[in-house]
Amino acid sequence: MMTQMTYLFGAVAALAVLIxxxxxxxxxxxTAGAATPPAPPPSPINTGDTAWMLxxxxxxxxxxxxxxxxxxxxxxxxxxxxxxxxQAFGATCIITVLWMVIGxxxxxxxxxxxxxxxxxxxxxxxxxxxxxIDAVNPLAGSIPESVYMTFQMTxxxxxxxxxxxxxxxxxxxxxxxxxxxxxxxxxxxxxxxxVWGGGWLGQLGALDYAGGTVVHLNAGTAGxxxxxxxxxxxxxxxxxxxxxxxxxxxxxxxxxxxxWFGFNAGSAVTANVxxxxxxxxxxxxxxxxxxxxxxxxxxxxxxxxxxxxxxGAVAGLVAITPAxxxxxxxxxxxxxxxxxxxxxxxxxHAKKALGYDDALDAFGVHAVGGALGAMMTGMFASNTINSAxxxxxxxxxxxQMLIQFYxxxxxxxxxxxxxxxxxxxxxxxxxxxxxxxxxxxxxxINLHGEVVQ
Amino acid sequence: MxxxxxxxxxxxxxxxxxxxxxxxxxxxxxxEVKGYGRQKGHTEIYRGAEYAVNFLPKIKIEVVVPxxxxxxxxxxxxxxxxxxxxxxxxxxxxxxxQTVRIRTGETDESAL
Numbered sequence: 001m002m003t004q005m006t007y008l009f010g011a012v013a014a015l016a017v018l019i020x021x022x023x024x025x026x027x028x029x030x031t032a033g034a035a036t037p038p039a040p041p042p043s044p045i046n047t048g049d050t051a052w053m054l055x056x057x058x059x060x061x062x063x064x065x066x067x068x069x070x071x072x073x074x075x076x077x078x079x080x081x082x083x084x085x086x087q088a089f090g091a092t093c094i095i096t097v098l099w100m101v102i103g104x105x106x107x108x109x110x111x112x113x114x115x116x117x118x119x120x121x122x123x124x125x126x127x128x129x130x131x132x133i134d135a136v137n138p139l140a141g142s143i144p145e146s147v148y149m150t151f152q153m154t155x156x157x158x159x160x161x162x163x164x165x166x167x168x169x170x171x172x173x174x175x176x177x178x179x180x181x182x183x184x185x186x187x188x189x190x191x192x193x194x195v196w197g198g199g200w201l202g203q204l205g206a207l208d209y210a211g212g213t214v215v216h217l218n219a220g221t222a223g224x225x226x227x228x229x230x231x232x233x234x235x236x237x238x239x240x241x242x243x244x245x246x247x248x249x250x251x252x253x254x255x256x257x258x259x260w261f262g263f264n265a266g267s268a269v270t271a272n273v274x275x276x277x278x279x280x281x282x283x284x285x286x287x288x289x290x291x292x293x294x295x296x297x298x299x300x301x302x303x304x305x306x307x308x309x310x311x312g313a314v315a316g317l318v319a320i321t322p323a324x325x326x327x328x329x330x331x332x333x334x335x336x337x338x339x340x341x342x343x344x345x346x347x348x349h350a351k352k353a354l355g356y357d358d359a360l361d362a363f364g365v366h367a368v369g370g371a372l373g374a375m376m377t378g379m380f381a382s383n384t385i386n387s388a389x390x391x392x393x394x395x396x397x398x399x400q401m402l403i404q405f406y407x408x409x410x411x412x413x414x415x416x417x418x419x420x421x422x423x424x425x426x427x428x429x430x431x432x433x434x435x436x437x438x439x440x441x442x443x444x445i446n447l448h449g450e451v452v453q
Numbered sequence: 454m455x456x457x458x459x460x461x462x463x464x465x466x467x468x469x470x471x472x473x474x475x476x477x478x479x480x481x482x483x484x485e486v487k488g489y490g491r492q493k494g495h496t497e498i499y500r501g502a503e504y505a506v507n508f509l510p511k512i513k514i515e516v517v518v519p520x521x522x523x524x525x526x527x528x529x530x531x532x533x534x535x536x537x538x539x540x541x542x543x544x545x546x547x548x549x550x551q552t553v554r555i556r557t558g559e560t561d562e563s564a565l
Contacts, residue, residue, distance in 0.1 A: 075499075240506070241504070242499060242504050242506075243499055301498055301501070305498065305499070307500060308500070311500065347500055348500050348501035349501060351501075352501055361500065
């Protein structure tokens with residue numbers, strides 16, 4: 001009896017070892033000793049980091065669809081609601097495919113030539129061929145490259161989609177899609193490489209945690225060029241262009257706010273202390289900016305509009321984007337207040353004075369907020385928060401301001417020139433703007449054959 | 454028979470309906486309309502863009518009453534819809550030639 005029990009116990013134990021060995025090769029190594037061949041090097045993948053980055057990726061995609069789609073969709077007139085929401089959705093689809101084909105390769109891989117690496121990434125990742133199941137990008141060492149590629153894809157999606165705010169109500173859908181794709185490859189991907197992919201701005205030491213210049217200044221500048229090239233909407237200043245449904249815009253702005261935790265805290269690319277501080281800074285700056293915009297409007301226009309409140313929140317999110325992960329909570333508060341005031345005057349008063357028709361204020365909020373945030377990152381970056389950054393006011397490093405200025409100026413100039421060229425070429429080939437009768441009757445029925453009731 | 458047509462503020466609809474019901478009138482037709490009188494419109498502001506809105510939302514009530522009830526109905530609407538402000542709107546009374554109840558074929562006052 002006793003012997004039988006011993007045999008049984010032995011058999012169970014052997015089976016358990018076999019099963020465990022199958023699940024965990026490292027354990028098999030330990031149990032089986034020197035009899036097995038040497039173990040492969042330990043995987044660099046950290047499951048906690050990977051879990052957070054999977055989550056962040058989904059959050060950032062949510063910022064564009066439905067966040068940005070609703071934010072913009074609620075602000076246009078009823079005849080253009082579907083066309084506007086459709087622009088964000090269409091951009092998401094075309095950019096996803098182009099990012100897979102070549103965008104990621106240009107932005108986030110290394111060019112073999114050191115002199116070209118300053119300007120543009122390599123082309124080996126065409127069609128993502130080298131992205132095997134266990135590939136890891138050195139820029140994000142603890143997560144699978146598949147996750148890093150998709151995370152960066154969601155940034156590549158929202159940046160061109162933001163431009164739709166400036167060209168609302170008057171661009172052909174076909175030209176819009178061609179513009180989105182071309183702009184992604186020729187403008188976004190190289191600039192992302194300059195700052196994050198090891199290019200010249202990153203080598204200079206420019207601080208842009210989650211995309212103040214790469215995403216927001218870039219999109220806002222392109223928006224200004226679009227507004228100037230396309231011209232004003234038909235009937236501007238004469239017709240009533242009141243928003244269709246601002247509740248959509250409030251829902252959209254709220255989704256942007258929540259999604260932005262993936263944007264900023266996700267830009268730590270790990271689940272660590274920097275991600276935590278970036279999240280706190282994001283929340284603080286956003287609320288401060290919303291209040292600052294509201295107070296300005298309350299004093300000047302006499303009523304605190306809800307559109308103003310949510311616009312201020314977006315301005316705060318934009319301005320804290322480059323700084324999150326570098327600044328402490330006080331820095332975040334100051335950046336938020338400054339962004340609310342600056343973007344209020346840019347979107348409400350400067351636009352009117354200068355006369356360009358940036359329909360939904362992509363320039364006034366994103367370019368102004370992004371540039372302001374980039375410069376204030378140079379002021380408030382704290383070495384005690386992030387060893388990668390030393391600011392002017394916090395650490396006495398005035399030189400950082402100059403680097404930040406190069407970052408802002410380089411992005412602005414390259415983006416403005418390239419966007420102008422791309423638009424002009426598309427205009428010659430296929431035209432940019434719908435006919436006046438289509439514009440008057442509405443894009444939904446004419447471009448898409450559908451209406452919103 | 455007369456058609457009493459009243460343009461009133463939307464939030465006064467329930468009080469008017471109640472006042473007319475108390476008179477024994479059965480049924481009315483209500484339409485959401487827009488319009489303006491002496492009060493003009495109002496101004497909306499979206500990120501600094503100001504729009505003068507000339508047509509304000511109103512409710513139009515239509516009720517056909519027997520000739521002897523017209524004055525009572527008009528008085529009841531005046532009392533119920535009055536706020537004393539500039540935009541209390543108007544009541545129009547017009548003659549009605551014929552009324553038919555579709556279900557039974559009854560005509561005129563017996564069809565009301």
